[in-house]
Each structure stands twice: as C-alpha cells, then as structure tokens.
Amino acid sequence: xxxxxxxxxxxxxxxxxxxxxxxxxxxxxxxxxxxxxxxxxxxxxxxxxxxxxxxxxxxxxxxxxxxxxxxxxxxxxxxxxxxxxxxxxxxxxxxxxxxxxxxxxxxxxxxxxxxxxxxxxxxxxxxxxxxxxxxxxxxxxxxxxxxxxxxxxxxxxxxxxxxxxxxxxxxxxxxxxxxxxxxxxxxxxxxxxxxxxxxxxxxxxxxxxxxxxxxxxxxxxxxxxxxxxxxxxxxxxxxxxxxxxxxxxxxxxxxxxxxxxxxxxxxxxxxxxxxxxxxxxxxxxxxxxxxxxxxxxxxxxxxxxxxxxxxxxxxxxxxxxxxxxxxxxxxxxxxxxxxxxxxxxxxxxxxxxxxxxxxxxxxxxxxxxxxxxxxxxxxxxxxxxxxxxxxxxxxxxxxxxxxxxxxxxxxxxxxxxxxxxxxxxxxxxxxxxxxxxxxxxxxxxxxxxxxxxxxxxxxxxxxxxxxxxxxxxxxxxxxxxxxxxxxxxxxxxxxxxxxxxxxxxxxxxxxxxxxxxxxxxxxxxxxxxxxxxxxxxxx
Numbered sequence: 001x002x003x004x005x006x007x008x009x010x011x012x013x014x015x016x017x018x019x020x021x022x023x024x025x026x027x028x029x030x031x032x033x034x035x036x037x038x039x040x041x042x043x044x045x046x047x048x049x050x051x052x053x054x055x056x057x058x059x060x061x062x063x064x065x066x067x068x069x070x071x072x073x074x075x076x077x078x079x080x081x082x083x084x085x086x087x088x089x090x091x092x093x094x095x096x097x098x099x100x101x102x103x104x105x106x107x108x109x110x111x112x113x114x115x116x117x118x119x120x121x122x123x124x125x126x127x128x129x130x131x132x133x134x135x136x137x138x139x140x141x142x143x144x145x146x147x148x149x150x151x152x153x154x155x156x157x158x159x160x161x162x163x164x165x166x167x168x169x170x171x172x173x174x175x176x177x178x179x180x181x182x183x184x185x186x187x188x189x190x191x192x193x194x195x196x197x198x199x200x201x202x203x204x205x206x207x208x209x210x211x212x213x214x215x216x217x218x219x220x221x222x223x224x225x226x227x228x229x230x231x232x233x234x235x236x237x238x239x240x241x242x243x244x245x246x247x248x249x250x251x252x253x254x255x256x257x258x259x260x261x262x263x264x265x266x267x268x269x270x271x272x273x274x275x276x277x278x279x280x281x282x283x284x285x286x287x288x289x290x291x292x293x294x295x296x297x298x299x300x301x302x303x304x305x306x307x308x309x310x311x312x313x314x315x316x317x318x319x320x321x322x323x324x325x326x327x328x329x330x331x332x333x334x335x336x337x338x339x340x341x342x343x344x345x346x347x348x349x350x351x352x353x354x355x356x357x358x359x360x361x362x363x364x365x366x367x368x369x370x371x372x373x374x375x376x377x378x379x380x381x382x383x384x385x386x387x388x389x390x391x392x393x394x395x396x397x398x399x400x401x402x403x404x405x406x407x408x409x410x411x412x413x414x415x416x417x418x419x420x421x422x423x424x425x426x427x428x429x430x431x432x433x434x435x436x437x438x439x440x441x442x443x444x445x446x447x448x449x450x451x452x453x454x455x456x457x458x459x460x461x462x463x464x465x466x467x468x469x470x471x472x473x474x475x476x477x478x479x480x481x482x483x484x485x486x487x488x489x490x491x492x493x494x495x496x497x498x499x500x501x502x503x504x505x506x507x508x509x510x511x512x513x514x515x516x517x518x519x520x521x522x523x524x525x526x527x528x529x530x531x532x533x534x535x536x537x538x539x
Contacts, residue, residue: 003131004029004162006169007095008037010138013171016066018042018057018422020050024070026097026110029162031068042422042451045443047074049415051081051152052441055090056419059402060378060427062216064145065419068095072110075156076117080409083121085152087406088237089214091145092152093138094122101129101158115156123151131164135171143175148182149301150214182300186317191325193313194272197294199331201270203338204230207253210237210405211275211299217320221274222246224323228333231342233261235276236391236405244370244395250342256388256537260345267341274298275319277406278308298322351392356532360505362389362460365515365529366432369458370395372515374428378402378420382413382433385466388537390432399427411440417455418448428456428519435461435488442489445498445526454524457500459491462531470536495526503527 001009007030011019020042023031034041044050047069054065065085069078075096085092098104099111115125123144126137134157141153198204212221218241225232225248232242233253242249251258253265265271271293278297297304297311298319305314315322355361366389373379381390381403394401402420404412417431433441438459448455465483472480495502501523505514507530518527 001166001169002029002033002162003128003134003157003164003166004033006131006134006166007138007157007162008033008039009169010135010171011039011066012037014064014138014142016064019066019068020044020053020419021068022047022050022070022074024072024074024097024110026071026099026159027068027074027095027162028097029159030095030097030157042418042447044415045446047077048081049411049441049444051078051085051092051094052409052412052415053419054092055081055085055088056380056402056416057423058091058419059213059416060400060420060423064091064093064142066093066095070097070110071099071114072112074110075114076112079118079121082118082152082154084404084407084409084412086121086123088404089150089210090152091150093141093145094152094154096154096156097162098127098156098158100160102160104158115154118154121152122154125154126156128155128157128161131161131166132168134166135169139172139175140177143177144180148180149211149299149304183302183316184300184318184321186298186315186322186325188325190313190315191322192329194296194315195326195329195331197270197296197313198228198230198333201294201333202335203268204270204272204333204335205264205268206230206232206272206274207265207276208232208234208238208241208274209276210235212238212241212319215275215300215319217275217318217323218242220320220323220327224327229335229339230333231264231339233264236403238276239391240396240399240401243397250346252391256391258349258392259351260342260349263345263349264342268293270294270296272296272298273311275300277304356535357507359507359532359535360460360511360529361508362386362529362531362535363393364508365505365511366390366393367395368511369430369515372512372519373399373430375399377428377430378417380413380417380420380429380431382431382437383408383410383467384434384437385462385470385535385537386432386434386437386460388467389460392537410437413437414441414444414455414457417457418444418453421453421455428522430456430458432458432460434466435459435463435485436465439488442494445494445500448524449499454522456518456524457526459526459528460531461491461528462533462535463488464533466531466533466535467537470538473536491526491528501525505529
C-alpha cells in the first residue's frame with residue numbers, strides 16, 4: 001500500500017460514493033489508486049465546480065462532499081468553491097495534490113501554497129508530511145467537516161507522500177481532538193431562561209437560518225411552531241425550513257425579503273434567531289432587532305453569537321437538540337392576536353408587480369413551475385436577479401431549496417444541481433440561473449452528458465448582468481457600465497452541441513404547457529425564458 005491507496009481506503013471507510021475533480025500530475029497517484037475502488041469519479045470541467053458539485057451532494061445527502069484536484073492552478077481554481085462552502089457552512093473534504101515535499105518553497109512548476117491561500121476559508125487545513133499520518137488526518141478531517149458548525153477542510157498531499165509506502169494501515173474508530181469540542185447540547189439554565197421569556201411574550205417570532213437545515217432540525221422546528229403557534233420567518237439560507245405555504249410561515253426577511261416578514265421581525269417582542277449569522281443581507285440594521293424586544297440567538301458556533309448584534313439570551317448548541325430540549329419543558333404562551341395581525345400583514349402587504357406582457361414574467365413563471373414540480377423536488381437557484389425571484393416566488397413543498405447566500409457565487413446552480421441529483425437520482429432537480437451565471441458554468445453540460453446526470457436547467461435570459469444593472473439603475477441613474485451580455489451564445493445551438501433537448505418561452509402565453517413538457521420525464525432539458533431586460537426585483 002502507498003499513500004494514495006491509503007487515501008482511497010480512508011474515503012471507503014467514510015462511505016464516500018463520489019469524488020468530483022480534475023486530475024493533474026500532482027494528484028495522479030490518487031486517481032490511479034481510486035481505479036481499484038467502487039468510488040465513482042466525476043470529471044468536472046473546471047475545478048471551482050468540483051466544490052460546488054460536492055456541496056450540492058452534501059446538502060441533499062447529509063454526508064460530507066469530497067473533491068480532489070491537482071496542485072497550482074487546479075488548487076487555486078478550487079478556492080472560490082471552498083470559500084462558497086465555508087460561507088454557507090457546507091461540509092466538504094477537499095484534497096489537493098502538491099509538488100514533491102523537498103521542492104516546497106522553491107517556486108517549482110505548479111507549486112502554490114494552497115494551505116496558506118485558503119486559511120480564511122476553511123475550518124482547518126492539513127499539509128501531509130508523512131504517509132503514515134494519512135488515516136488519522138482523514139478521520140479528523142471528516143469529523144471536523146461534519147460536526148459543530150460544518151464547513152470545508154482541505155488536505156494538501158505532496159506527490160511523493162502519495163507514492164510513499166504505508167506499512168501499516170489502521171483507520172481510527174473515533175476522534176479525540178483536545179482543542180476541538182463543539183457544543184451540541186444547549187445549556188439547560190439558558191433554555192429555561194428562553195422558556196420563561198416565551199411564556200411572557202405577546203409577539204414571539206422565530207427567524208430560521210441555514211443552521212436549521214444543516215442540523216436537520218426542520219421537523220423539530222415545525223413541530224415546535226405548530227404546538228405553540230409561534231410564527232416563523234427565514235433568512236435566504238433558511239428557505240425550506242418551513243413549507244412556503246405553511247400557515248405559520250411568513251416568508252424571507254432582509255433587503256429582498258417580504259415586507260410583511262420584515263415588519264413581523266421589527267414588531268416582535270421576542271425574537272429567536274436560530275442558526276442564522278445576523279448578517280447584513282438579512283438584517284441591515286442590527287439595532288432594529290434588539291429594540292424593544294428580547295433577542296435569543298441560538299447557534300452551534302459560539303463565535304457567531306454577539307458578532308453582529310448582542311443578544312439578551314445567548315444559547316450555544318445544535319438547533320435540533322435545542323428544540324428537542326425545549327419540548328421537554330412545559331409552558332403556555334398566548335398570542336393569537338399577534339398571529340391575526342401577521343395574517344393581515346401577509347394579506348395586505350403582498351408586493352405588486354407590473355410585468356411587461358411582451359416577455360415572460362419570472363415571478364409568475366417560477367410560481368407556476370413550483371406548482372408543477374414534484375413534492376420532494378430540489379430547486380437550485382443561482383445568484384443574481386434569478387436568485388431573488390426564486391427566493392420570493394418558489395414554493396417549497398416537501399423538497400429542498402438550494403442556493404449560495406453567504407458568498408453569492410455566480411455559476412453555482414448547475415454544478416450544485418448535478419451533485420444534488422447524484423445524491424438522490426430519484427428526485428427531480430431543477431437549476432434556475434440567469435444568462436450571466438449560466439455562462440459561468442455552461443461547460444458542465446459536458447459533465448452532465450458524460451456521466452448521465454439529468455438536470456433540468458432554466459435560463460432567465462435578459463442579455464444583462466441583471467442584478468448589477470438594477471443597482472446601477474438606482475445608484476447611477478441608468479448609467480450602465482460593463483453589464484451588457486451581447487455576444488452570448490445561441491442556446492438552441494449550444495444545447496444541440498451538448499445533446500440536450502431545448503425549449504424556449506418568449507411570453508407567458510402557453511407557459512403552463514411548456515412547463516409540463518419541460519418536467520414530464522427525467523431527461524436533461526434546457527429551457528430559455530426571455531425576460532424584460534428592464535425588469536426589477538424591487539418594484
């Protein structure tokens with residue numbers, strides 16, 4: 001056995017089914033060894049997307065996603081995908097090849113200090129110096145990635161270490177890291193303080209963040225909300241924690257959220273922030289959520305609590321465990337008038353759009369699409385105007401809504417959708433992107449074709465970088481700079497080149513029939529929807 005064999009054995013021990021990546025000389029020993037394994041390798045077309053695909057798989061399967069690329073530009077190309085996973089707390093193990101150990105620091109061909117480069121974007125990184133350490137390092141890496149606040153871990157393996165003999169392989173049964181002891185169970189004294197405040201509150205509200213989904217606390221949250229009739233709003237990353245049309249759910253908060261959701265947060269007297277960072281996109285005025293209210297901040301990462309706003313009651317722990325512990329306590333809360341008020345807000349504060357009938361209305365189209373999608377379907381939104389329309393108008397039933405909210409990385413949706421599909425081939429997967437973000441990952445149509453990963457793709461085409469154009473519309477009074485996408489490819493011809501079925505929708509006429517045909521079987525389809533170039537996400 002050599003180091004590369006040991007790496008593959010570690011992945012087998014962790015139950016890894018797929019590795020997304022791109023080979024090069026410095027990672028070739030690993031890719032040679034994996035030929036002897038049942039682990040499937042997926043050749044992605046650019047390294048950034050290896051991390052995005054691994055992210056999509058991790059978010060749907062609940063397991064750690066794995067990617068492996070070569071040294072130098074392979075590793076540096078991966079960084080954006082690693083940073084995206086870090087911002088969204090997605091568990092990944094990222095393996096990079098490296099030049100020979102004795103050449104490190106001498107600026108040889110395709111050498112890059114990748115552990116140094118990703119320092120601020122990973123939970124931890126390893127530079128393997130001895131092949132005998134590989135089992136311990138991989139055991140720790142998977143543990144770090146999947147516990148506490150989840151996130152990416154990078155392992156850099158020089159080629160001589162991959163080729164070095166490993167005389168004895170033993171994968172550890174457990175991990176005991178003295179400096180890493182994440183808190184999972186909430187402090188019962190703090191939980192009792194929360195319950196005391198809940199019993200007094202007249203206008204309680206839960207704001208669910210991505211941490212609710214990462215801790216698989218959706219069912220616990222819904223049960224808690226239903227039993228005590230406590231309304232719920234969500235951040236962008238928390239979409240799907242409650243079904244969109246659940247009577248106790250009042251939409252996404254933030255700059256691009258629902259007006260009635262923001263009003264609910266402002267007027268609440270007790271706000272439970274669960275698994276949310278309280279970042280600027282969800283709460284652009286932190287003082288508002290502490291004014292005249294009790295703020296309870298629940299997060300598995302103690303560094304997030306108090307970082308952007310000081311809570312009255314901090315509570316460190318995993319969301320699912322905390323909801324389960326709260327359920328063991330008995331308390332009564334009465335706030336039916338608050339619910340009636342929020343229902344009135346929801347009925348009377350719906351955003352009013354005035355779409356151009358000469359084009360597809362993206363809001364109406366996304367809602368129509370949602371109603372036709374399978375109950376457990378996975379909807380993957382990219383970044384840009386398409387993301388905001390998706391957040392506002394997609395209806396989550398019993399499925400998942402995936403997007404990147406922390407880093408806001410364009411080009412995320414197609415590779416993430418591929419990973420999601422490979423995590424569960426039985427589920428319908430739809431990626432929605434703009435024509436800008438599509439062109440950042442359209443090379444992955446080849447990956448979809450090569451590995452038979454049938455993903456449905458919708459391109460909302462307006463020939464602009466729409467979100468930036470909208471910002472320039474408001475900020476620079478229609479002085480547009482570097483946002484015109486003229487020169488974009490003919491998507492019908494591009495689809496033919498990749499062997500994809502192509503459809504086009506130019507107005508809302510016949511949209512229902514188009515959507516049904518788009519979704520009717522499991523084959524890959526690219527649907528181009530023509531959008532008014534001047535349409536705005538903010539009416």
